[in-house]
Amino acid sequence: MTSTVEVSPAARRSAELEDEITADPSRFRILTGDRPTGPLHLGHYFGTLHNRVRLQRRGVELGLVIADYQVLTDRDVADDLETHVLGLVADYLAAGIDPDEAMIFTHSAVTALNQLMLPFLSLVTVPELQRNPTVKEEIGHSRQAGVSGLMFTYPAHQAADILFCKANLVPVGADQLPHLEVTRLIARRFNDRHGPVFGEPEALLSSAPLLLGTDGTKMSKSRGNAITLGTTAEETARLIRGAKTDAHRHITYEPGTRPEVASLVLLAALCEDRDPGEVAAEVGSGGAAALKARVTEAVNGAFAPLRARRAELAADPGYLRSVLRAGNARATELAEATLAQVREVMGTRY
Structure with a gap:
């Protein structure tokens, strides 16, 4: 059927x-x-x-x-x-x-x-x-x-x-x-x-796409849990290192049961233009540390041109x-x- x-x-x-x-x-x-x-x-x-x-x-x-x-x-x-x-x-x-x-x-x-x-x-x-x-x-x-x-x-x-x-x-x-x-x-x-x-x-x-803030709640300007478009690469790394995950080491993409981990996987996938399931499988047993390193690299790589342009604009x-x-x-x-x-x-x- x-x-x-x-x-x-x-x-x-x-x-x-x-x-x-x-x-x-x-x-x-x-x-x-x-x-x-x-x-x-x-x-x-x-x-x-x-x-x-x-x-x-x-x-x-x-x-x-x-x-x-x-x-x-x-x-x-x-x-x-x-x-x-x-x-x-x-x-x-x-x-x-x-x-x-x-x-x-x-x-x-x-x-x-x-x-x-x-x-x-x-x-x-x-x-x-x-x-x-x-x-x-x-x-x-x-x-x-x-x-x-x-x-x-x-x-x-x-x-x-x-x-x-x-x-x-x-x-x-x-x-x-x-x-x-x-x-x-x-x-x-x-x-x-x-x-x-x-x-x-x-x-x-x-x-x-639903991206959660670094504290696992709705991403919001007022909650201080967001990575803004003008955030530096160093600050991005700091924020992602402090992002909430869960106690399970193996990384999977399950938005319904693992929302915090899934949000990080999704962010990397969006930045890399990849399927989130594939990204999760590649991180796999690397755990939260490997996932956060992957997300940091993906975000900083994808947004480097935008950030440079924004800095020029803000200066004028x-x-x-x-x-x-x-x-x-x-x-x-x-x-x-x-x-x-x-x-x-x-x-x-x-």
């Missing part, structure tokens, strides 16, 4: 979108981005950055929002915002994003984008905002006495990020589909109430600011054109 693996409608549509991108990449505009709360790490690279570079090189138009307004919900990092913003630009370019083709911009610089959030908020209810997974997670992990109104309105702000430039494709993990659904809902309700302005962006599902903040100015100008032009359409159909052009 043969078994079949059930494929979700979202996964099926995502596969179709990949074929459509291959056929005509010029049809698509992607919007994605990051909150500037610190430098990006290897989890970000293999989870999102690598895919963004891939899509851009295939000819898809790419927009990257650096969500600096959303950082205002994290009081402890907002004071060093400029450093984090310029660091993100350096990370993007070092990873291979072409600044002449990509639109890299910040929330705070695009007034018309943020103005779209006001009519969008009229299209969603308080319970719908409360049910958003990101809002629920932030409420659960908030280090403040209360959650700010800015964080509460995050889903509408995200909709403005995507819809202001008429993006029709958003790369997400399966767990992020509810986030995009709010954007689609807002676009649909706006069109029904005021007139056709917005398309409903679709999800391009990414199968991001004037150039990084010029990339942002150009991206902000392009984003402002698009946002103002969209806002003019919105005012027209809403009857608010006085």
